[in-house]
Amino acid sequence: xxxxxxxxxxxxxxxxxxxxxxxxxxxxxxxxxxxxxxxxxxxxxxxxxxxxxxxxxxxxxxxxxxxxxxxxxxxxxxxxxxxxxxxxxxxxxxxxxxxxxxxxxxxxxxxxxxxxxxxxx
Amino acid sequence: xxxxxxxxxxxxxxxxxxxxxxxxxxxxxxxxxxxxxxxxxxxxxxxxxxxxxxxxxxxxxxxxxxxxxxxxxxxxxxxxxxxxxxxxxxxxxxxxxxxxxxxxxxxxxxxxxxxxxxxxxxxxxxxxxxxxxxxxxxxxxxxxxxxxxxxxxxxxxxxxxxxxxxxxxxxxxxxxxxxxxxxxxxxxxxxxxxxxxxxxxxxxxxxxxxxxxxxxxxxxxxxxxxxxxxxxxxxxxxxxxxxxxxxxxxxx
Numbered sequence: 001x002x003x004x005x006x007x008x009x010x011x012x013x014x015x016x017x018x019x020x021x022x023x024x025x026x027x028x029x030x031x032x033x034x035x036x037x038x039x040x041x042x043x044x045x046x047x048x049x050x051x052x053x054x055x056x057x058x059x060x061x062x063x064x065x066x067x068x069x070x071x072x073x074x075x076x077x078x079x080x081x082x083x084x085x086x087x088x089x090x091x092x093x094x095x096x097x098x099x100x101x102x103x104x105x106x107x108x109x110x111x112x113x114x115x116x117x118x119x120x121x
Numbered sequence: 122x123x124x125x126x127x128x129x130x131x132x133x134x135x136x137x138x139x140x141x142x143x144x145x146x147x148x149x150x151x152x153x154x155x156x157x158x159x160x161x162x163x164x165x166x167x168x169x170x171x172x173x174x175x176x177x178x179x180x181x182x183x184x185x186x187x188x189x190x191x192x193x194x195x196x197x198x199x200x201x202x203x204x205x206x207x208x209x210x211x212x213x214x215x216x217x218x219x220x221x222x223x224x225x226x227x228x229x230x231x232x233x234x235x236x237x238x239x240x241x242x243x244x245x246x247x248x249x250x251x252x253x254x255x256x257x258x259x260x261x262x263x264x265x266x267x268x269x270x271x272x273x274x275x276x277x278x279x280x281x282x283x284x285x286x287x288x289x290x291x292x293x294x295x296x297x298x299x300x301x302x303x304x305x306x307x308x309x310x311x312x313x314x315x316x317x318x319x320x321x322x323x324x325x326x327x328x329x330x331x332x333x334x335x336x337x338x339x340x341x342x343x344x345x346x347x348x349x350x351x352x353x354x355x356x357x358x359x360x361x362x363x364x365x366x367x368x369x370x371x372x373x
Contacts, residue, residue: 009207009210009211013206013210017206023355024355024358033354034352035351036328036348037348039210040209040210040213041213041348043210043211043213044218061214065211065214067207068214070208071208071209071212072163072340073141073199074200074204075170075336076141076145076167076170077141077200078200078201078205078333079167079174079329080144080170080174080177080186080187081186081196082171082186082293082297083184083186084174084178084293085175085178091287091290093261094287095290095294096250097242097246097247097265097294097295098291098295098297098298099298101239101291101295102302103302105235105238105324105325106302106306106321106324109310109320110310110311112230112231112320116224116316
């Protein structure tokens, strides 16, 4: 049943969120540390485990793939609720900081990718 | 008219599905017919979303873009943190564990570099604009990480509310700019494989910016970028008010 897939996704999501909140709590910071990341790892592992045992029929998979197909629309809705006018009116400091802090790390990507490939070879 | 409004408000989430569907339809049409697929449909859709957000913010003076207009409150639910994270997690379904393992340590390196580099850049810009109090430098530097790290750090070090507002704005500018620049820059910086996407997520850190930017570049890369980016805000909240603040205080 499709709902099984959705339920598996929901379980992984909630456990991951809990782990992220708990880690934030342990580190004494008021933030969720890696909740989404933990959920993703969990989903990958659980999915592999179920697949090996043939416990993931096609209609259960549909419950997960539906949400991953909804991903871009959700992101579109997300962009429509950003505080864009505040970003533009936050003054020159905010705009300068936001711009430089995007461009400089972005240019670091080729360097670090190179480093990663060297290590592999 | 008021009956229509009432129905749309009462069924906000359903109306948001319709609105988002129409944005997607229009964007794909524009991409195919007008831009001949030179600009991906998802990029047009995301930029349309940002434009809507700007209009909403301008009209209502609120903080949540179009969602502050009563009939569009459903957009706030569909695009809110819960659905966003749920959908991002679901993309891991197609991710390959081997790719993730092979990037492991570089992913961690890119995270630490991303946070420290963003903090330094933000701090230098704060200084350039004449903010030379350690609390102010730290808070604006933290805001340059993400718009969550900024206020968390500002509250921890006791910065004033106008500085915190600047730090949030810096983080929002970053997330929007990352969204727009990622599909444009991707070709030039080799952002076309899972490993690069993981490093990219760690360097940029803004989950919404990275996720939206990668979605507009190549949806297959989204889970890899999101995986590292999701640790960034936590790491920033950990380092900025503690170690990085101490270092700034030592120098200023």
